[in-house]
Every structure is written in structure tokens, then in C-alpha cells.
Amino acid sequence: MSYARRAWIILWKDLLVERRSKEQLNALLFFCLLLLFLFQFALGPDRERLAAALPGLLWLGFILAGLLGLARSFLAERENDCWEGLRLTPGDKSAIYLGKLAGNCVLMTAVEIILVVLFGVFYNVDLWTPAAPLALVLALGTVGLAAVGTLFAAMTTHVRARELLFPVLLLPVQVPVLLATVSATQALLLGQPLADVAHWLKLLAGADLVYVTIGLLTFEFVLEG
Amino acid sequence: MTRVLGWLAVLGLLAGLAAGFGYAPSEAVQGNVQRIMYLHVPSVLTAYLAFGLVLIGSIAYLATRRPGWDRLAGSAGELGVLFTGITIVSGSIWGKPTWGTWWTWDARLTSTAVLFCVYVGYLLLRSLIEDPDARARYAAVVGILGAVNIPIVHFSVKWWRALHQPSTILGPEPSPIDPAIGLALFVNWIAFTLLFAYFLSRRMEIARLEGET
Amino acid sequence: MAAGQCLALLGPNGAGKTTLLRILATLLRPTAGALRINDVDALREPERVRPLLSMVAHGAHVYEDLTARENLRFWETLRGGDVSPARLAGALSQVELDGVADQRVRTFSAGMKRRLALARVLLGQARVLLLDEPFTGLDRRGRKWVNEFLLAFKARGGAAVVATHSFGDGLGMADRVGILGQGRLLVDRPTADLSAEELHRLYESLTDSVEEAP
Numbered sequence: 001m002s003y004a005r006r007a008w009i010i011l012w013k014d015l016l017v018e019r020r021s022k023e024q025l026n027a028l029l030f031f032c033l034l035l036l037f038l039f040q041f042a043l044g045p046d047r048e049r050l051a052a053a054l055p056g057l058l059w060l061g062f063i064l065a066g067l068l069g070l071a072r073s074f075l076a077e078r079e080n081d082c083w084e085g086l087r088l089t090p091g092d093k094s095a096i097y098l099g100k101l102a103g104n105c106v107l108m109t110a111v112e113i114i115l116v117v118l119f120g121v122f123y124n125v126d127l128w129t130p131a132a133p134l135a136l137v138l139a140l141g142t143v144g145l146a147a148v149g150t151l152f153a154a155m156t157t158h159v160r161a162r163e164l165l166f167p168v169l170l171l172p173v174q175v176p177v178l179l180a181t182v183s184a185t186q187a188l189l190l191g192q193p194l195a196d197v198a199h200w201l202k203l204l205a206g207a208d209l210v211y212v213t214i215g216l217l218t219f220e221f222v223l224e225g
Numbered sequence: 226m227t228r229v230l231g232w233l234a235v236l237g238l239l240a241g242l243a244a245g246f247g248y249a250p251s252e253a254v255q256g257n258v259q260r261i262m263y264l265h266v267p268s269v270l271t272a273y274l275a276f277g278l279v280l281i282g283s284i285a286y287l288a289t290r291r292p293g294w295d296r297l298a299g300s301a302g303e304l305g306v307l308f309t310g311i312t313i314v315s316g317s318i319w320g321k322p323t324w325g326t327w328w329t330w331d332a333r334l335t336s337t338a339v340l341f342c343v344y345v346g347y348l349l350l351r352s353l354i355e356d357p358d359a360r361a362r363y364a365a366v367v368g369i370l371g372a373v374n375i376p377i378v379h380f381s382v383k384w385w386r387a388l389h390q391p392s393t394i395l396g397p398e399p400s401p402i403d404p405a406i407g408l409a410l411f412v413n414w415i416a417f418t419l420l421f422a423y424f425l426s427r428r429m430e431i432a433r434l435e436g437e438t
Numbered sequence: 439m440a441a442g443q444c445l446a447l448l449g450p451n452g453a454g455k456t457t458l459l460r461i462l463a464t465l466l467r468p469t470a471g472a473l474r475i476n477d478v479d480a481l482r483e484p485e486r487v488r489p490l491l492s493m494v495a496h497g498a499h500v501y502e503d504l505t506a507r508e509n510l511r512f513w514e515t516l517r518g519g520d521v522s523p524a525r526l527a528g529a530l531s532q533v534e535l536d537g538v539a540d541q542r543v544r545t546f547s548a549g550m551k552r553r554l555a556l557a558r559v560l561l562g563q564a565r566v567l568l569l570d571e572p573f574t575g576l577d578r579r580g581r582k583w584v585n586e587f588l589l590a591f592k593a594r595g596g597a598a599v600v601a602t603h604s605f606g607d608g609l610g611m612a613d614r615v616g617i618l619g620q621g622r623l624l625v626d627r628p629t630a631d632l633s634a635e636e637l638h639r640l641y642e643s644l645t646d647s648v649e650e651a652p
Contacts, residue, residue, distance in 0.1 A: 002518045009515040013501065013508075020503040020542070080551075081497025087465060089516040090488040148370065155363045160353050168349060169367060172342035173374055176381035183385060199384065207377050214373065218366045221287055358467075 003095050010099025015106065017076055025110060028069050032115050035061045036122050050123055055185035058119060059178055063145070063171075065111045070149030071166045073100055074157040083157070087223055097150065097219035101212070104146040112138050130188040137188065137197070140204035141181035147211035148173050154222045180204045227430070230423040237416030241267075241409075263409055265315040267417035268308045269337065274421065275305030276344065276372055283368035286361050292436060293429075295361035298368055300428035302347050304421060309341045332386040339378050343371040357436065439597050441565070444588060444611050447601040448641060449618035455601035456495070458618065459568045462599060463493045475566060489517070492564030494572060498555040502544040506535050506554050509543060514561045525561065533557040533587075549580035556587055567591055567598040585611055617641055 018024055039057050043049050050057075077083040086096055116138075120127040127134065152169050156162045181204065184197040194201075241263065282298030285291075316334055317327050328334070347367050354360035439445060447455050460466040462473065464484035473480040475487040500509050510529060511521045530536045533553040543551060552572060559567060569588075573581050588598055588611045600612070614628050615637065 006516055006518070009512055013504065013512050016508065017501060017503045076501060076503075079497070079502065080500050081495050082499050082501060084465060084493070084495065084497070085499035085513065086516075088463060088488055088491065088493060089513075090485060091516075091518060151366065151370075155350075155366065158359075159350070159363075165346075165350060165353060169346045172339055172346060173370060175339045176374070176377045179381040179385045203377070203381055203384075207374075210373055210377065211370070214366075214370055218287070218369065221362045222366055224362065 003092060006089075006091065006095040007099040007102070010096055011102045011106075014076075014100065014103035018103075018107070024069060024072065024107065028065050028107075028111050029114050031068065032061060032065055032111060032118060035064060035115075036118050040122075047124075051125065054119070054123065054125060055182045055189060058115060058185060059141070059182050061115050062108075062112055062141075063174065063178065065115070066108055066145050066149060067167050067170065069107055069111065070104055070146065070153050070170075071156070071163065073104055073150055073153035078157060083223075093220040093223050094216040096223065097154075097215050100154075101146055101150045101215065104150050105142055108142045108146055109138075112142060125189070127189075130191070133188050133194040133197075134185065136194075136201065137181055137184045137204070140201060140208055141177055143208045144177040144204060144211055145174060147208060147215050151215045151219065151222065154219065176207055177204065180207075227423065227426045230419060230426060234416065234419040234423045237412075237419045241413035241416040259319075261315050261319045262406075263413045265312060265319060266410060267414040268312040268315060270414055271417045271421045272305050272308040272312055272337075272340070274418065275301045275308060275425075276340070276375070278425075279305060279344075279347070279368045280372035283365035283372075286365050292357070292361065293433075295357075295364070296429045296432040296436070297425075298361075298364060299351055300425055300432055302344055302351070302364075302368065303428065304424055306341065306344045306348060308417075308421070309337060309344065312337055313341060330386070332383045335386070336379050336382045339382070340375065343374065347371060439599075439614075441595045441597055442592050443613045444592055444598040444600060445614045445616060446612035447599060447616050447618055448603065449601075450603060454618050455603070456570055459493065459495075459570050459599065459601055462566075463491055463568050464488060465493075490565040491568065492559040492562050492566070493568040493570070494552070494555040494559065495570040496574075498551045499558065500543045500546075500551050500554055503542060505540045505542055506530060506546075506557075507539045509554060510557060510561060513558050517562050519561060519563075529557040529561045532560055534583075548575035549577065549583075552576065552580070553583070556584075559591075565596050567596055569598065569600045571602055572600065573602060 039053075039061070040050065043053060074083070077086060086093075089096075116127055116134075119125055149170055152166055156166045156169070159165055180200045184200040184204075187197045187200075188194075278301035279298045282294045282296075282301060286294035286298060313334070316337070320329060320334075321327055347364060350367055351360055351364050354363060447458065449455050457466065461468050464473075464480055464487065467481065476490060478486050480487045499513065501512070504512065507526055507530065510526050514521050514526070527536065527539070530539045533556055535550065535553055535557060538546070538550070543554065546554070552575075567588075569584075572584050576584065588600070591598060592611070598611075616623050617640070
């Protein structure tokens with residue numbers, strides 16, 4: 001089916017470019033490490049304080065890395081008129097959005113895994129026991145962040161003050177995702193069962209559905225110029 | 226037409242003032258400071274009206290590409306931010322003597338603050354793009370997303386609050402609502418809506434003239 | 439324009455050649471006028487005519503970190519076409535890039551990137567080709583190559599519009615020539631009607647008068 005092929009080739013291209021140039025992933029990973037230090041220094045040596053703030057810090061780190069990583073989603077397209085090339089391709093443009101979204105999800109997941117591992121190691125937190133439900137929360141949060149981030153990245157690619165506008169647009173919209181994921185993560189880290197956070201998961205799933213749908217429906221309008 | 230609206234709005238506001246200060250009784254627990262509710266609640270209702278119009282204008286623009294819809298969305302967006310700002314400030318002023326602080330992360334205030342931020346971003350986006358068609362398109366996408374997000378924000382904040390605070394915080398409306406207070410509220414709400422309609426009409430006219438030069 | 443024809447657009451920088459090409463490519467919407475491609479109203483239904491169009495602008499639509507072959511595979515898949523290795527190899531050999539097919543485009547010269555773009559055109563089987571200054575940055579061999587490509591494209595029944603601001607290139611291929619000045623088409627004649635000097639004089643006088651006008 002042509003739509004799936006086209007979305008897939010976008011994903012393929014993005015992953016290939018990233019693997020070749022390695023710009024983004026390396027820098028982002030290093031950035032995560034730096035964040036770890038930053039949080040520790042900001043909160044001081046008190047172990048308990050850090051442990052209490054952990055869910056928030058995890059997602060804060062994730063969002064900060066996301067802001068950096070997602071904003072650049074369409075940077076490669078700015079070179080060599082590739083953006084116009086995309087505009088000229090026939091067919092449903094939302095396939096491009098889907099491909100880009102998938103690529104961003106892969107990138108964000110890689111960052112998230114690294115962050116979780118680093119947190120576990122440096123802050124000596126047990127993130128292994130609740131790993132499965134935590135992974136679910138992470139996945140849902142990632143999609144929510146990437147869905148809107150990809151759309152806004154496309155929009156801000158050609159706008160002045162892109163680096164400022166992107167976070168200003170993205171962060172307020174992400175508030176529900178942040179609240180949901182932090183609350184759910186906190187509950188899970190305290191050992192509560194998955195059933196206790198079911199309402200958060202439903203909210204996240206619903207939000208993800210809404211965001212991706214809007215992304216699919218409106219991407220062609222964003223691509224146009 | 227706009228003129229008529231303007232005069233109606235003035236009348237409405239006067240009536241609202243009278244109702245709010247003269248007619249409605251002083252509230253039992255909070256005293257006179259509660260009267261700021263006649264500013265606060267209509268403001269937030271008007272803000273929601275504005276953002277609803279942003280949503281309508283945004284969808285209509287993407288469907289028809291007629292600049293008039295974009296003018297509606299942009300003007301309504303500006304007014305929405307204005308009224309949301311009034312809501313927050315009036316809520317804050319109300320809160321100080323009532324709760325003892327200027328700000329609290331109560332569910333409604335938080336949701337309103339998030340709303341404010343979303344649409345300030347909307348206005349910022351509009352101000353940074355010169356090409357009218359691109360501006361209209363991008364703003365429409367943000368407008369739609371922002372509006373659709375409102376219920377999601379509402380629930381997430383509400384549940385978040387439930388986690389962190391036993392509900393001793395007073396809601397803005399005393400309950401049950403004294404019918405006199407209810408009436409005063411209603412009058413003020415009508416007045417604000419008229420005022421909003423007047424401003425909107427003027428603002429859209431200015432936008433139309435600016436677009437033609 | 440008819441199939442198998444080539445129109446050359448001349449004009450100084452800023453005359454609007456790129457803008458016109460982009461309108462023809464359905465990338466820009468004109469403020470007035472109509473555009474019909476293959477008897478379809480391109481302004482109302484751009485998606486219907488896009489499969490027929492191919493544009494090669496300054497950028498050449500190449501991803502620097504991909505190889506030539508990967509670039510072709512990417513763009514042709516997006517067009518919904520067949521990307522069997524044989525087809526890709528065929529297009530690459532036609533533009534004489536088969537030797538460097540698996541090298542990253544970052545290492546290519548401007549001429550090679552241009553050729554890769556033309557390979558993309560070949561694969562896409564476009565019927566209308568829009569070239570924006572395809573000769574800039576190419577050496578003599580490169581320019582000759584583009585001319586030959588255009589000839590072959592015309593022979594297969596395609597129509598081409600070539601924008602250029604240099605005189606020698608492309609005119610040999612052109613069946614018609616147009617001169618753009620200040621956003622208006624000042625001249626539109628079959629090349630058979632004009633000799634080279636006549637065209638040159640016409641161009642000079644038009645662009646001079648255009649530049650002098652307030």
C-alpha cells in the first residue's frame with residue numbers, strides 16, 4: 001500500500017541520515033548526562049530530596065532533551081530545497097508526518113532509555129522492578145510529545161526566532177502530558193500497581209489519539225509553505 | 226452595527242455594575258471582596274467564547290481559505306488572551322484576602338494559566354510570520370490544537386490537584402448560589418459578551434483595513 | 439505549450455523567473471490567471487498534475503548524507519514508483535553516475551548533484567520539466583550534458599521550461615524564448631523567428647529600459 005510505503009521511506013531516510021551523521025543522538029546523550037549533574041547540583045546532596053523529585057526530574061530531562069531534538073526534525077529538509085521536493089511529491093502528505101513522527105519516537109525512545117539507565121545508576125534508584133508499567137507510561141508520553149513536537153517543528157522550520165517559538169508553542173500544550181506522566185511515574189515508583197494509574201493512562205492514550213489525529217489532518221497545511 | 230453594539234455594551238456594563246454592587250447582597254463568608262466575582266466569572270466565560278471562535282475561524286479558514294475567517298481567529302485570539310489575563314488577575318486579587326496568597330495552584334487557576342500560555346504562543350506565532358497565507362495556516366493549526374486541548378488540560382489538572390491537596394480551597398462561586406448573586410452574575414455576563422462582540426467587531430474591521438493596504 | 443517543446447525564459451536576476459517556475463510547479467499560487475496542464479486546472483487540483491511535473495531548482499533536492507542510489511530510492515518511493523535495483527541502476531547509468539552510485543552526495547560536485555536530480559526526473563517519468571538555471575556552476579562538459587538531456591527529453595514528448603540568465607546555454611534547445619522583466623513577460627517568440635543578434639539586442643534594450651524605469 002503506497003501510503004505505508006511512503007511513511008516507511010521517510011522513517012528509513014531519517015534513521016539512515018541520523019546513523020550516518022550521528023549529530024543528534026550523540027549530542028543529546030551527552031546533554032542527558034549533563035542534566036543529571038545539573039539536577040544533582042540544583043537539589044543538593046540530600047538523597048531523599050532527590051528521590052522525592054525523581055519522577056519530575058526524569059520527565060523534565062526528557063522534555064528538555066525533546067525540545068532540543070524535536071525542534072530539528074525538519075532541519076535536513078531546509079538544505080537543497082528538499083522541503084519543496086516533499087511538497088511536490090504526489091499523494092497524501094500526512095504519510096510524511098507519520099514517517100517523521102515514527103522517526104522522532106525512535107529518537108526520543110533512545111534518549112529516554114539512556115536517561116532511565118543514567119538515573120538508575122547515578123541516583124541509585126530502582127527502576128527495574130516497575131520497568132514494564134513504566135515503559136508503558138514512557139511510550140504513551142513519548143507519542144504525545146512527539147506528535148505535537150513534529151507538527152510544530154515543521155511549522156517553525158521557516159519562521160524567524162525558531163528556537164524561541166518552538167518551546168513557547170510546545171510546552172503549554174504538553175502540560176497535560178507532563179502532569180499525567182509524572183503522576184503516573186511517581187505512583188509506579190512508589191510501588192503502586194498499574195491499576196491505580198489506569199485513569200492517567202487513559203488520559204494519555206486519549207490525548208495521544210487527539211494529537212496524532214490533528215497532526216495527520218493538518219500536516220498538509222503546514223507543509224504547504 | 227458596531228456603534229449599536231458599543232452603546233449596548235456600555236449600557237450592559239452600567240447595569241452590571243449596578244447589579245453587582247447595588248443589587249446583589251454581600252456574601253456571607255467573604256464579604257465585599259467576593260464582588261470581584263462579577264468581573265472574574267464573566268471574564269473567563271468570555272475568554273472561552275473567544276477561544277471557541279478561534280477554533281471555528283481556524284477550521285473555517287483551512288476549509289475555505291477566505292481571509293475573513295483568519296481575521297476572526299486572530300481578533301478573537303487577542304481578545305481571548307486579554308480576557309484570560311483579566312480572569313487571572315481578578316482571580317489573584319480575589320485570592321489574596323481570601324486565601325492569603327496571590328497565587329495558588331488550584332485547578333481552575335492553573336488551567337486558566339495554561340490556557341493563557343497556549344494562546345500567548347498563538348499570538349506570538351502570528352506576530353512572527355509576515356506572509357499572510359502562511360500566518361493564517363499555521364495559526365489555524367495551533368488554534369485548533371489549543372482549543373481541542375482544553376478539556377484534556379482541564380482533566381489532567383483536576384486529577385493532579387486531587388493528588389496533592391485535600392480540597393479545602395474555596396471555589397470561586399459560593400455554593401449554593403443565592404439567586405440575587407446569580408442574577409447579578411448573569412447581567413454582568415451579558416454585558417461582557419456585548420463588550421466582547423463590540424471589541425471583536427472593531428478589531429476585525431481594523432484587521433480588514435490593514436490587510437488591504 | 440505543446441509536448442516536445444522547450445521554452446527558454448530569459449531575464450536578469452529578480453525578474454521573476456524563479457517565481458514563475460514555482461507557480462508552474464504548483465508550489466506558489468498566482469494572484470491572477472489560469473494554469474492548465476494536460477487539460478487539468480492546475481490551480482484547483484494541483485495534486486492531479488503533480489505526478490506529471492518535475493522541477494530541478496538550485497537545490498537539486500538531494501540529501502547530502504545519503505548516497506546517490508539512496509536518494510533516488512527515497513524520492514522515487516515517495517512518488518509511488520517502482521524502485522527495483524535495476525531501475526535505479528538504469529537511471530544512474532543514464533546520467534553517468536553509476537560509478538559513484540554508492541558514494542555520499544556530500545562528496546559530489548555541483549554538476550554531479552544536478553545530474554542526480556535529472557536521474558530523479560528520469561525515474562519519475564515526468565512529462566513537464568521545469569529547470570531553474572540548470573547551467574550555473576557547470577563546466578562546459580556539464581552544460582553540454584544538460585543540453586543533450588533536454589534534447590532527449592523533448593524527443594520523448596516532454597515539455598520543458600528552462601529559466602536562465604546566461605545567453606548561450608539552453609537557447610539551442612529552445613523552441614520558444616521569453617524575456618521576463620520586472621515580473622512581466624515582455625517577449626514571447628519562437629526562436630526560429632529571431633536570429634541570435636536580434637535576440638541579444640532585444641534583450642539588452644528591454645532590460646536597459648526596464649532598469650531605467652522608476
